[in-house]
Amino acid sequence: MPTFTPIKQVKASDEVYNQLKEAILTEQYKAGDKLPSERELIEMFQVSRTVVREAIKVLEANSFVEIKQGSTGGAFVRHITFERLSNACFDLFMSGKMSLPEIAQARILIEPAAAKLAVRNCTDADLDKIKQIVESEHTLSGENDDMVYNRSHLHYLIAELTGNRFLEAIIKSLAILVREVTKDLQPSFHPDKVHPAGMHDELLRAFLDRNDEAVFKAMHDHLHEFRDRLIAAEENFRTHYSK
Amino acid sequence: MPTFTPIKQVKASDEVYNQLKEAILTEQYKAGDKLPSERELIEMFQVSRTVVREAIKVLEANSFVEIKQGSTGGAFVRHITFERLSNACFDLFMSGKMSLPEIAQARILIEPAAAKLAVRNCTDADLDKIKQIVESEHTLSGENDDMVYNRSHLHYLIAELTGNRFLEAIIKSLAILVREVTKDLQPSFHPDKVHPAGMHDELLRAFLDRNDEAVFKAMHDHLHEFRDRLIAAEENFRTHYSK
DNA sequence: ATATGTCAAATGTATAACATTTAAAAAAGG
DNA sequence: CCTTTTTTAAATGTTATACATTTGACATAT
Numbered sequence: 068m069p070t071f072t073p074i075k076q077v078k079a080s081d082e083v084y085n086q087l088k089e090a091i092l093t094e095q096y097k098a099g100d101k102l103p104s105e106r107e108l109i110e111m112f113q114v115s116r117t118v119v120r121e122a123i124k125v126l127e128a129n130s131f132v133e134i135k136q137g138s139t140g141g142a143f144v145r146h147i148t149f150e151r152l153s154n155a156c157f158d159l160f161m162s163g164k165m166s167l168p169e170i171a172q173a174r175i176l177i178e179p180a181a182a183k184l185a186v187r188n189c190t191d192a193d194l195d196k197i198k199q200i201v202e203s204e205h206t207l208s209g210e211n212d213d214m215v216y217n218r219s220h221l222h223y224l225i226a227e228l229t230g231n232r233f234l235e236a237i238i239k240s241l242a243i244l245v246r247e248v249t250k251d252l253q254p255s256f257h258p259d260k261v262h263p264a265g266m267h268d269e270l271l272r273a274f275l276d277r278n279d280e281a282v283f284k285a286m287h288d289h290l291h292e293f294r295d296r297l298i299a300a301e302e303n304f305r306t307h308y309s310k
Numbered sequence: 311m312p313t314f315t316p317i318k319q320v321k322a323s324d325e326v327y328n329q330l331k332e333a334i335l336t337e338q339y340k341a342g343d344k345l346p347s348e349r350e351l352i353e354m355f356q357v358s359r360t361v362v363r364e365a366i367k368v369l370e371a372n373s374f375v376e377i378k379q380g381s382t383g384g385a386f387v388r389h390i391t392f393e394r395l396s397n398a399c400f401d402l403f404m405s406g407k408m409s410l411p412e413i414a415q416a417r418i419l420i421e422p423a424a425a426k427l428a429v430r431n432c433t434d435a436d437l438d439k440i441k442q443i444v445e446s447e448h449t450l451s452g453e454n455d456d457m458v459y460n461r462s463h464l465h466y467l468i469a470e471l472t473g474n475r476f477l478e479a480i481i482k483s484l485a486i487l488v489r490e491v492t493k494d495l496q497p498s499f500h501p502d503k504v505h506p507a508g509m510h511d512e513l514l515r516a517f518l519d520r521n522d523e524a525v526f527k528a529m530h531d532h533l534h535e536f537r538d539r540l541i542a543a544e545e546n547f548r549t550h551y552s553k
Numbered sequence: 554a555t556a557t558g559t560c561a562a563a564t565g566t567a568t569a570a571c572a573t574t575t576a577a578a579a580a581a582g583g
Numbered sequence: 584c585c586t587t588t589t590t591t592a593a594a595t596g597t598t599a600t601a602c603a604t605t606t607g608a609c610a611t612a613t
Contacts, residue, residue, distance in 0.1 A: 078595095080367070080596085105564070115597055117596085117598070124323070124368060135605095135606085136606065137563060137604090138605080138606050139562080139607055140607090155395040156395065158372070159395070161335050184419070231416060232407060232408050234416050241476075319605085321565070347593085348595070349593095360566060379574045381574080381576050382575065382593080555612105558612090560608085564604085565605085567600100568602100569598105573594100573595085574593105574594085574595075578592095582585105
């Protein structure tokens with residue numbers, strides 16, 4: 068009996084999407100470039116406007132392009148970043164498929180080793196930056212969200228210093244997730260209670276010494292303490308604002 | 311002077327998307343449920359079919375629903391998985407924003423510690439499963455892709471045994487990425503050369519001993535060796551099939 | 554010069570018609 | 584009665600057209 072392969076009727080909009088995505092990935096359209104207008108794409112693909120629009124809409128959903136309206140508008144190719152990955156993490160968390168303790172544990176597992184990598188790569192200029200960031204944590208005070216953002220700067224920088232873009236993406240996604248959740252928890256806990264100034268001091272010392280084992284331990288201890296505070300804050304939030 | 315806030319004209323399709331997404335995340339629509347048909351959604355949101363379709367299309371792009379055609383068709387809510395995260399990783403790799411060495415390094419950093427977690431959680435039944443998987447790696451032989459899939463089973467199981475769904479998602483995404491790339495590299499390298507049978511034997515012994523430090527080391531050594539083989543295969547691929 | 558108005562090009566929305574897919578129901582045949 | 588075939592209905596997929604809205608560039612008036 069001859070062997071046949073099943074027919075897969077791909078939808079037109081998916082086909083358009085795939086071709087455009089391929090063109091972007093192979094940099095036939097580079098970041099900043101404008102994709103052809105809907106009208107032109109209709110001509111090129113010989114399909115209806117609906118099909119073209121749905122394809123572009125999915126490109127936008129997947130962070131490949133940004134759609135702008137107006138006379139100079141169109142679908143502009145974006146720099147591919149970890150944003151999509153971060154959004155996926157966020158929705159997984161929001162759907163209850165990941166808990167805060169799990170996120171915190173993952174950080175404990177990943178970031179100390181990452182920081183160890185970072186301290187090996189960092190230049191004197193990088194050390195200066197780290198120092199500035201930690202110092203700014205002490206001077207900055209206020210009720211607003213600025214503090215919450217401020218507290219994640221150091222983790223961002225360390226993520227970049229690993230020189231590993233995958234680790235960078237993961238660590239930043241985790242930091243963003245924790246940051247957003249912390250903002251939600253604010254009503255019951257001032258951010259300073261979850262992450263008081265000075266929590267990074269030991270880490271800074273270890274970096275300035277360029278002592279990778281000490282950096283590992285400092286990050287480990289920091290994240291352990293932070294996890295406990297975060298879980299306590301969440302507990303407090305649940306009891307006060309039960310829904 | 312009074313303070314005004316800028317007006318953000320949200321597009322109708324985005325608004326529909328957000329409301330539907332929210333309903334899915336809060337489990338007003340559970341996995342397996344069918345969203346209202348396009349016609350009903352038009353009534354409910356009082357918008358055109360175009361708007362409804364674009365919203366649903368984006369839901370599908372983000373893995374929230376699966377669209378089926380036909381008389382019993384519609385948009386069916388999916389179980390939220392790490393698939394979106396995995397796809398994001400894949401595209402980042404495809405766009406050159408992550409290299410194979412970086413992926414391999416990330417695995418070296420993450421999986422040994424994860425395996426250490428796993429060995430603490432695993433039951434006798436789990437140990438049996440691990441044993442079976444490793445043994446099947448020796449018996450299975452063939453040119454096809456089955457072997458490539460077979461080689462990642464163990465990493466999958468260990469990911470699940472961590473009991474941490476974030477780590478599980480990350481580790482599986484990495485495994486998938488490496489697996490797909492390995493398949494591409496096949497023309498030049500038989501999969502058995504990249505990941506020969508027996509590479510997991512030491513890891514199995516450590517698990518059977520329930521020796522977490524040994525597990526850590528075995529995973530570490532395994533991934534180091536695998537990384538070197540993978541990089542060599544990629545090198546070979548580039549020189550033979552330069553494009 | 555500066556503000557204002559006009560215009561054109563692009564995306565956003567609405568509507569209607571038809572095509573295709575799919576499973577279930579009805580009909581036909583043995 | 585069971586099996587096969589045909590019909591049907593309900594859903595999504597596609598096309599086409601018209602109009603609305605947004606936005607920057609250009610022209611114009613003051």
